[in-house]
Amino acid sequence: MKILRTITELRAELKQHTDAGSTVGFVPTMGAFHEGHTSLMRAARQQHDIVVVSLFVNPSQFPDRAVFDRYPRDERRDAAMAEAEGVDMLFAPLVEEIYPKGFATVVSVEGELADTLLKTKLSMDGQLTGMCTIIVKLLNIVQPTTVFFGEKDLPHWIAVERMAADLNLPAEIVVLPTVRECDGLAMSSRNVHLGEHRERAGCVPSALRAALDTASSGMRDPQLARDRALAELAVAHVEVDYVEILNARTLRVITDLSEPAVIAIGARVGGVPLLDIARTHPPATPTVA
Template sequence: MKIVHQINQVKGMIREVRQKGGTIGFVPTMGYLHEGHLSLMRRAKVEQAVVVASIFVNPLQFGPKEDLAVYPRDLERDSVLAESADVDILFVPAVEEMYPQGVKRFLTVVDVAAITGVLCGAARPGHFRGVTTVVNKLFHIVEPDAAYFGQKDAQQVTVIKRMVEDLNMNISIVTVPTVREADGLALSSRNVFLNVAERRAALVLHQSLQAAVRLLAGGCRSAAAIRAAMTALIAAEPLASIDYIAVVDRDSLAEIAAISGPVLIALAVRIGKTRLIDNMVWEG
């Protein structure tokens, strides 16, 4: 595995791959890798000739009161894990490399309307504009045939798919199932912030989704009833504070009242000071 820090160096390596007729799979990350990230990399390796992964904690997608400064970072550890997943090129740019004029003087943004103002976007204004801008930039640098994202960040996947479709990008977006701990907690780099009691309390997210599945399997089709059951379960956990619980159309992310087809059930909950997200898709 080669670790590179400069955009021009990556572009040169991509040209060499193309000259040999190879396909490229891309896994963008913010680092502090876990099994969820590695599952994306391994999937890319099965399907593509060369796998490029990036590690970049993007300041554009963090709000002024969010955890940019303390977001976990460990490049040495991440490099070992990425190599274990057969990544060929690990792109680790500095902020100055991605935004040479400075973040505050960076003038070009990519903004996907409507679907970025709901769910996580409602609580984190500007977040998805930062995500789509940096992913667009990375797509132009790496020029992948396919890019791999986890289902845990369901809204992010929907937004990126819409960006790719609207801008006629010749990139396949591959969604890989959420990877969970044995007790059901969805893997997240932010889990490291949880203490022992909070880690135990965080199980309520998955438990509430399981409650929703049971209701659906029993014939319930009322979004309000499902939200109410999930809310009651989470509210019973003293360390949990609900940001949102939503039952929305899988593709448009519009809220629905009666479930008749594929839906996304998504939630964001603060456990202590840590904001966690989780979701499930009900195919109907």
Template sequence: MTTLPLPVVRTVADLRAAVAEWRRQGLSVGFVPTMGALHDGHLSLVREAGAQADRVVTSVFVNPTQFAAHEDLGTYPRQEDRDAQLLASAGCHLLFAPESDAMYPEGFATRIEVGGPSQGMETDFRPHFFGGVAVVVAKLLNQVQADVAVFGEKDYQQLMVVRRLTADLDIPTRIVGAPTGRDGWGLALSSRNAYLSEQERGIARRLNGVLAEAGARARNASPSEAEAWACEALLEAGFDRVDYVAIRRVDDLAPFADAIDAPARILAAAWLGKTRLIDNLPV
């Protein structure tokens, strides 16, 4: 174990030893998985975990299995010292920062496929993504063995996949979804926002408003009509292309037929230059 502003462990054995000591003291454990390059949205998850448990573990691991060959694995921002300082200020007690070969040693051959809420949307454009997420989340939850784990609602489809995964595999960690952190203009906080130019950032801040308007339109139109309107509105706002806008059922992300007849969520992914932004809102 090393110490920056807070203790850092890099092996599963050291992680489990620290958690076991907390257990011996009768303390509950919360967990927040991240890929680092932390911002206020991540820190709000850490604070929520601290409100739900006595001790908080945060992982920082840029997971290679959820990146395709053409995506930004090599350039994804890495800043462990800064992340550790931010985590300490948010009440984290332990940073788990494994190396890639500790998570995926030579000979690693296991895959996990989650159906249901993984179908469509992100999967249509990143077919590798949820397989990589499922493996790393299953590993992390097994490694930490926390009472509760907190995920952000910004990645809403991912949150639903994690809930399906833990239910299907009888993983006892309780999964909590925390509200999306936003800047003062409503832009969802994301590590990839650092890629945006000032002009692109101004356009990006319109995404939230378009989704809100589309959700309102869906009350008096079919979901497909509201989705089509939102796609056009995003292009007119200055987005370069739109991967999807989808209105889905809240609980399982199943599509609606002709009308919204249950609680719904509107989800979107769109591009500005080389930056892909995602967001979602309740309808």
């Protein structure tokens, strides 16, 4: 596996393969790899000739500088994990390579989708623009055949799907199921900060299951599902940021659980922000060995 630091190096390396007709699978990340990341790498490896993974902690996605500074970083470990999954190229640029002096262009999703993400707290002010800008930059740099996302990161892939449609981005977008720990907690780079609060974090997947059980029982009032989720979170005495039940396609607030929905939960456990989602009518997804 080659570790590449500059856009020029990466493009030169990729050109040798794409000129020969190779397809490229791409997994954009901020590092601190876990099974959720490696499942995306395996899917890319199965489907494409060349696999590229980016490792870049994007400062423009962190409104709070202290949170950016605390984000876990261990490039040596991440590189070893990526190599074990058969990744061909790890793109790990410095901030100055991505945002050179004089950088003055941003990309963002606006309108109803952006309003919904902000109103429901699925995205904080500033995060969406930072995420959209870096993803468009990375897609332009790598020019992949397919880009892979994890389902848990709903604001990312929802916004990227919108951008791809609006801006005619050629990459296919694949969203794979969330990978979970034994108690159902969604794997996340933030989990390393839970410490003594790790057991209480199990209330987040429990709340999701409670809401899903309500939806599958035939009850049609989304408030009942929301109340059950909130009750599970209350037992664990965690700080709730949001519990939202939204249309799976438009992200509008729904009034009837008979329509396909996304249940999204954000909570702070021991001060660590955790987020998770589930779909009431999960779509068919590719099988990953």
